């Protein structure tokens with residue numbers, strides 16, 4: 096009886112932290128050497144649920160461990176591997192791309208500044224690979240805003256990771272950091288195989304939410320930001336224009352979103368309300384409300400004369416979380432610096448403009464390095480910037496750029512046996528340039 | 536014309552005027568606004584009329600005091616010893632040696648101008664303040680190396696016109712038209728009259744005194760009617776112009792502004808532009824703000840330091856940040872976020888005053904940028920940043 100209660104409680108705890116969502120087998124085979132006899136269930140002691148201390152099986156050892164397989168994580172893994180070290184990439188879901196694929200955020204904005212392409216490197220390479228596929232990408236031309244097909248992108252990213260020789264664990268949810276004092280030694284993951292450790296010389300946190308650096312005790316800013324749920328509409332080429340009367344000047348039709356590489360299919364954005372992406376109650380509420388809203392609005396559209404054939408292709412498998420944590424790095428990027436075109440000697444990449452005609456902005460290496468924690472680098476939308484920078488930092492191109500830089504820096508730290516904060520920056524910049532990055 | 540060699544006194548006078556001309560040019564072209572303020576502000580014509588019209592005496596007004604006192608003691612001292620415009624017109628007159636100088640008999644327009652403007656100033660609208668020679672001089676000289684834009688160059692036309700007039704009718708500007716010269720005359724005359732009254736002895740013949748009295752009454756009356764008419768007129772206009780921060784109310788601004796162009800030149804983002812008559816004739820060539828490329832910077836107050844006439848008040852940076860020049864207004868039908876839920880919040884990101892908040896509507900799932908009128912001074916940053924065409928967010932006066 097006691098055991099049953101504790102099981103149910105444990106399941107409740109797991110469910111509450113969203114762990115139950117991680118399902119399916121590992122992509123790569125992993126050792127099944129777990130000590131089955133070791134009793135590790137949580138128990139109730141004095142009315143409190145406690146987890147007994149236990150030894151964790153080590154799933155894997157690596158040089159550079161990437162947590163999170165979004166644009167930043169994929170770029171980091173490929174870059175680190177190309178710099179010549181062993182790399183492991185761990186992702187909680189079954190594919191790579193993060194918001195770019197799972198979130199259905201298909202459009203890439205912010206590649207350019209003042210008409211010049213400023214974000215290059217691995218992100219550009221991925222889009223060039225998509226060019227070769229049928230219906231892989233549209234608008235991938237100078238000055239354009241490329242829009243990808245999520246399935247083509249998932250395929251291309253997986254292939255590139257495979258070609259690079261990166262070890263992969265999918266369906267693995269990073270839940271803790273392994274620490275020795277202030278220094279990160281690896282991370283703990285939950286999966287169908289249970290709780291396991293991966294040991295690494297350097298860890299790159301590309302989870303978008305900074306899950307690893309938060310667990311490691313790094314300081315950060317916690318923001319409540321708007322999040323939505325993206326969806327795709329189909330049969331837009333079957334709209335019966337004859338049933339739609341002439342529109343008055345200035346009057347707009349229903350919101351049909353923006354084009355995708357597939358004819359008749361558009362993706363529809365959602366701004367959504369502010370909420371806490373680190374609070375499972377908020378995540379649940381958003382997911383439930385957003386789904387209902389999308390269904391209702393598509394229903395309304397189908398009841399509009401001319402739009403009867405339009406249908407909902409899918410809602411994004413991943414909730415559209417934009418920002419949750421921003422690292423307190425050794426350098427915090429300021430919006431003022433961007434607008435005043437400040438230059439940084441330790442630039443590891445450049446971001447472009449989108450909507451506001453801001454100038455190109457350099458991203459200093461310090462924005463990836465936590466102030467107090469060692470052997471850890473951040474990449475992607477959770478790096479160090481003031482809240483006002485979030486809009487610029489979070490779009491896909493700078494996530495690629497910071498991922499690329501973090502990957503090379505982590506590999507250099509391993510090769511030169513130093514801490515990431517001690518990496519020889521000119522050498523890092525030289526390698527980045529050799530790998531076709533633009534540093535401003 | 537007198538062709539005898541100049542006396543030492545005249546030579547001294549010439550030297551002092553040349554020095555004054557150089558000083559004036561230097562003042563106008565130096566990059567600091569307070570230097571540029573000084574030249575038009577020296578004019579007692581500007582000082583008196585702007586002090587009356589704005590009902591205040593600021594530090595800039597006091598710059599006109601020395602010349603005012605000199606005018607009371609030494610008739611037209613400023614004209615003879617310091618006026619850069621005087622020297623230039625005199626030289627222009629000399630250029631035309633062909634034939635005898637044409638003598639033109641003209642009424643003393645200058646006094647009419649000065650008195651009419653004075654009357655206007657009493658009602659808050661100093662009509663012809665912009666005819667001040669130092670302002671005309673600043674407006675023209677200040678343009679050097681600044682712009683090649685015809686619209687702006689045209690703002691400096693005053694000085695060339697005066698020189699052209701002087702080429703054909705030497706001395707006409709100084710003796711008959713210049714309101715600054717006339718102001719000095721009027722000051723000297725008023726002192727004489729006052730003194731005569733005091734001593735109760737008619738030492739001077741009454742010649743000039745009686746026509747002056749008649750002229751004064753007529754000119755003051757004309758000024759009052761004219762300015763009252765102008766003050767009524769723009770009020771009927773639907774749309775008011777956006778003026779630099781700290782500007783006096785419309786339509787007083789159009790009168791107080793001497794069109795020296797100082798504020799236009801002071802603005803580092805180039806958003807202050809001369810009004811080419813879009814808001815009625817009264818404000819022709821007065822400065823307007825247009826948000827095309829730039830916005831009113833949160834850490835700048837240069838234009839408020841550049842105005843010699845008090846049309847734009849001097850503001851501290853803190854005051855400027857809280858002095859509205861307009862207010863941002865959103866058209867939700869044009870906004871790509873409000874109307875189409877597209878990925879945009881450019882206005883929110885750029886707003887230096889954190890005046891815009893996106894309000895989410897649970898009912899219809901729309902997100903609309905909302906502007907807090909208590910925080911927004913109308914700096915225009917959002918209008919410039921907004922990616923839509925026409926702009927979804929615009930500054931309205």
Ligand SMILES: Cc1cc2nc3c(=O)[nH]c(=O)nc-3n(C[C@H](O)[C@H](O)[C@H](O)COP(=O)(O)OP(=O)(O)OC[C@H]3O[C@@H](n4cnc5c(N)ncnc54)[C@H](O)[C@@H]3O)c2cc1C
Pocket residue numbers: 162163164165166167168185186187188191192193194195198200202203204205267268269270301302303304306323324325364365414415416417474475476477489490491492494878
């Ligand atoms: C609704 C919406 C609209 C947007 N619109 C645009 C746009 O138009 N253009 C544009 O360029 N950008 C847009 N963005 C932003 C952009 O898509 C993302 O910010 C960008 O993809 C972030 O990349 P990332 O790699 O840092 O993080 P993510 O893409 O979030 O990737 C993080 C990855 O890490 C994984 N992960 C997270 N936590 C863990 C964990 N604990 N353990 C293991 N794995 C983990 C996730 O599953 C994910 O795969 C939009 C974002 C949203 C939400």
Ligand code: SF4
Pocket residue numbers: 862863882885886887888889890891906910911912913914915916917918930
């Ligand atoms: S004008 Fe726009 S940017 Fe400027 S304060 Fe107002 S809302 Fe903010």
Ligand code: SF4
Pocket residue numbers: 865869870871872873879880881882883904920921922923927928
């Ligand atoms: S910048 Fe313009 S389009 Fe974008 S949210 Fe603001 S008002 Fe709307």
